[in-house]
Amino acid sequence: MLKIVLVDDEPLILKGLESIIPEFEQAIEIVGTAQNGAVALDLFADQEVDVLLTDIQMPVMDGLELIDAWKKRQPTTKTIVLSGFEDFHYVKRGLSAGIENYLLKPLNEQELKETFIQIEKKQLTDSVIPREEAYYILRDNTIWRWLNLRINKEEWEERLALYDMTLNQNDHAVLIKIQPTKEIIKTEWKQLVEHYREQFPFMLVTPDNEIMIGMTEKQSLSEQILTVQQDIKKQLTNNAFYMFVSERIQDENMYPQAFRQLNRLIPERLVQEAGSLIAYQKRTKHTWRPKRKQHQLAKLLVVNNEKEIKTWISNFFQEWSDHKLESDPHQMLHILNELLVMMAESDPKELSESMGRIAEETSIEGLEAATLTYAIRYYNRKKQTDESKSPIIQNVLSYVTEHFAEGMSLKTLGNDFHINAVYLGQLFQKEMGEHFTDYLNRYRVNYAKEELLQTKDNLTIIASKSGYTDMAYFYRQFKKHTGETPNRYRKIHQ
Numbered sequence: 001m002l003k004i005v006l007v008d009d010e011p012l013i014l015k016g017l018e019s020i021i022p023e024f025e026q027a028i029e030i031v032g033t034a035q036n037g038a039v040a041l042d043l044f045a046d047q048e049v050d051v052l053l054t055d056i057q058m059p060v061m062d063g064l065e066l067i068d069a070w071k072k073r074q075p076t077t078k079t080i081v082l083s084g085f086e087d088f089h090y091v092k093r094g095l096s097a098g099i100e101n102y103l104l105k106p107l108n109e110q111e112l113k114e115t116f117i118q119i120e121k122k123q124l125t126d127s128v129i130p131r132e133e134a135y136y137i138l139r140d141n142t143i144w145r146w147l148n149l150r151i152n153k154e155e156w157e158e159r160l161a162l163y164d165m166t167l168n169q170n171d172h173a174v175l176i177k178i179q180p181t182k183e184i185i186k187t188e189w190k191q192l193v194e195h196y197r198e199q200f201p202f203m204l205v206t207p208d209n210e211i212m213i214g215m216t217e218k219q220s221l222s223e224q225i226l227t228v229q230q231d232i233k234k235q236l237t238n239n240a241f242y243m244f245v246s247e248r249i250q251d252e253n254m255y256p257q258a259f260r261q262l263n264r265l266i267p268e269r270l271v272q273e274a275g276s277l278i279a280y281q282k283r284t285k286h287t288w289r290p291k292r293k294q295h296q297l298a299k300l301l302v303v304n305n306e307k308e309i310k311t312w313i314s315n316f317f318q319e320w321s322d323h324k325l326e327s328d329p330h331q332m333l334h335i336l337n338e339l340l341v342m343m344a345e346s347d348p349k350e351l352s353e354s355m356g357r358i359a360e361e362t363s364i365e366g367l368e369a370a371t372l373t374y375a376i377r378y379y380n381r382k383k384q385t386d387e388s389k390s391p392i393i394q395n396v397l398s399y400v401t402e403h404f405a406e407g408m409s410l411k412t413l414g415n416d417f418h419i420n421a422v423y424l425g426q427l428f429q430k431e432m433g434e435h436f437t438d439y440l441n442r443y444r445v446n447y448a449k450e451e452l453l454q455t456k457d458n459l460t461i462i463a464s465k466s467g468y469t470d471m472a473y474f475y476r477q478f479k480k481h482t483g484e485t486p487n488r489y490r491k492i493h494q
Contacts, residue, residue: 007054037066056083140204167252175258239275267329286328317368343378
């Protein structure tokens with residue numbers, strides 16, 4: 001839990017902060033508030049405080065004087081400056097004081113929230129931050145916001161002046177991301193960070209501890225890129241990194257565009273060895289598609305066959321490993337994400353956890369272990385749930401799994417299972433929480449989604465295989481459940 005103290009001579013600002021901060025998802029305790037630095041120092045400097053959030057201009061003792069005095073008594077406290085005073089030459093004093101971030105009034109809530117998140121991460125890895133490093137943390141925060149398009153043009157230009165940075169508008173450039181693996185040796189990585197701080201004017205460390213470098217064409221970009229890769233291999237043990245390179249851009253002001261390209265390259269590490277250079281213009285051609293389809297696993301999960309679930313997952317990932325170099329990691333991740341959405345059963349916490357873990361994995365073996373974990377968790381949860389369902393509903397679910405492509409309705413199911421159709425519909429809605437027709441259409445659409453991505457069949461064939469004879473009805477149901485037409489879904493996700 002982050003313990004914070006708020007200091008500002010404007011009561012409305014303090015009340016506003018006390019109102020919005022508890023709404024953040026993090027565990028945060030507001031230890032107290034004060035209207036000037038002297039009061040804050042007297043009341044709270046001897047208590048345990050993780051974050052000091054203070055205005056700059058205040059009577060008696062201003063924010064920068066407070067920070068200097070506070071650091072002498074609690075050197076590990078992180079400090080954030082909040083001010084409407086826009087003279088950045090004045091703010092430079094704050095840089096030497098080792099502030100974590102500088103936020104302008106009116107407050108950008110998202111930036112404050114992200115600053116708290118970064119502070120929490122640093123709590124796990126450091127204690128006292130040297131002032132030079134604190135300066136870079138503040139600068140990196142600003143550049144990171146710019147790359148993510150979370151800062152307006154005017155503020156960005158002012159911050160450039162604050163850090164004495166300039167961006168070249170005439171030199172071609174590329175953006176490079178150096179991502180450490182789990183095997184990284186921390187001391188080696190820290191030395192690499194310091195090395196590239198000195199070498200490249202545009203360089204930052206991201207919140208995920210990646211190195212981001214902007215490289216201009218002072219000489220051949222290709223030669224410079226290869227030199228950096230070789231240099232990293234010399235400095236890091238076991239090639240514990242991946243190196244991503246954007247397309248060449250016109251000038252450094254286009255780094256946000258290059259940054260979005262790098263994000264699209266991340267899945268490529270799944271089919272490359274550690275130490276690889278993964279360039280946007282030299283991506284591997286993807287010619288292989290998996291024979292095993294996620295619908296098969298979904299079916300096994302529905303009918304609760306634990307042994308076959310494990311076998312399917314093992315075979316799926318073995319087949320992927322055998323064709324790793326020809327595979328499309330984006331498509332494979334799409335398959336896994338579709339399964340995770342199904343297994344999360346509309347639980348946002350479960351979905352966030354599972355997708356977060358999938359996104360962090362850098363190997364096919366790691367993805368297999370994660371998929372197996374969530375599949376077995378779903379299996380156990382569903383087994384307990386199904387045991388509470390009536391036998392007739394269990395039979396209906398199994399029947400849908402086997403015969404979803406055939407024509408069926410509550411009336412035909414009632415005849416097959418010798419039960420009144422109206423009663424069956426009421427029982428299904430009570431136990432499943434949705435109408436039978438909605439359940440059947442969702443099941444069929446999920447199958448159609450998979451066929452769109454993994455086959456070249458036309459829409460008429462896919463609709464028929466999914467259980468639809470009326471194309472207009474197929475289109476309506478597909479858009480209802482995905483928000484997109486079948487053609488657009490295929491185009492976007494392929």
